[in-house]
Amino acid sequence: MTRYKAIISYDGTLFAGFQRQPQERTVQEELEKTLCKLNSGQPVTVHGAGRTDAGVHAYGQVVHFDLPQSRDVEKLRFALDTQGPEDLDIVSVEQVSDRFHARYQKHSKTYEFLVDNGRPKNPMMRHYATHYPYHLDLKPMQEAIKDLVGTHDFTGFTASGTAVENKVRTISQAKLHRDEKTGFLVFTFTGNGFLYKQVRNMVGTLLKIGNGRMPISQIKTVLEKKDRNLAGPTAAGNGLYLKEIIYED
Known part of the structure; x- marks a missing residue:
């Protein structure tokens, strides 16, 4: 074979x-x-x-x-x-080589998440960016997203009912910017693995922070308490993209 x-x-x-x-x-x-x-x-x-x-x-x-x-x-x-x-x-x-395995060989993944913060939304992008028609302040979100970088137990950002026992993951990059051409917010996360709906839950929490309904420290609180109820809602999946996978030699 x-x-x-x-x-x-x-x-x-x-x-x-x-x-x-x-x-x-x-x-x-x-x-x-x-x-x-x-x-x-x-x-x-x-x-x-x-x-x-x-x-x-x-x-x-x-x-x-x-x-x-x-x-x-x-x-x-x-x-x-x-x-x-x-x-x-x-x-x-x-x-x-027949030793290569797409899932089990050591690798890192990069995800992007697009948020359409316009009012009205862009109807042409309704399947490709999550619409959030409320006020957002980028500065507290950009400050809070830094707290996700590092090795943490991400239990508080995991969907309930997941069968994975070890919820410790390492995120090497977490950043946010506004695309000048589209006006969309672009969240980027790189890590050695992500739990079920983890990225969407992190984005949902950051949107709450940007809207002023959660403090900048909420990311730290969720990580420390390991309580999903303290995080924001799960952002819709239509804004999420698996951008790149890099394998170690």
């Missing part, structure tokens, strides 16, 4: 997330359907670097899969790209 690593991008609007689910359209299922056609009808399992929720987008999701023979990687990329759905794009394909 020959192992391939692929970088893919997708518009998450019409997907129920990355991971295969019964009776739902998912990124994993669509990739596996296309690979099955290219593999003479034989099933192929796709392994992703991580799951994205319904409505969440990706520029740089990474997957791997095995095929019984070696292929020209550009021809394989082109075939996957042209025979798959239009809302799923294959950015690149490369042959890798």
Whole structure:
């Protein structure tokens, strides 16, 4: 068997997330359907670097899969790209060692979150930026977001019911700016892993801080108390993008 690593991008609007689910359209299922056609009808399992929720987008999701023979990687990329759905794009394909695993090999992820703070909202971006039509002060948000950097127990920013026991993660970058062209707020987070809905919960808390309904110190409080009830609401998934995944050698 020959192992391939692929970088893919997708518009998450019409997907129920990355991971295969019964009776739902998912990124994993669509990739596996296309690979099955290219593999003479034989099933192929796709392994992703991580799951994205319904409505969440990706520029740089990474997957791997095995095929019984070696292929020209550009021809394989082109075939996957042209025979798959239009809302799923294959950015690149490369042959890798059979020791490579998209999920378990050590890596860092970068997520972006877009917030449309306009009144009225931009209707063309309703699936691609979360609308927040209330007053926001960037300065306290930019101050508070710094408290997320470092190694912390992110229990307070995790959706209830998660099965993951170890909720300690390291965030190496957390920043916020306003895009001059669109006026959208752009949140950027880089870390060695993120818990279920963690990014959306962090953004929801920062929006409350920017709106003056939570103090700048609220991020520290949530981290210290490990209490989800002290954090802000979960921001909608349509503003979230898995931007990049970098693997260590």
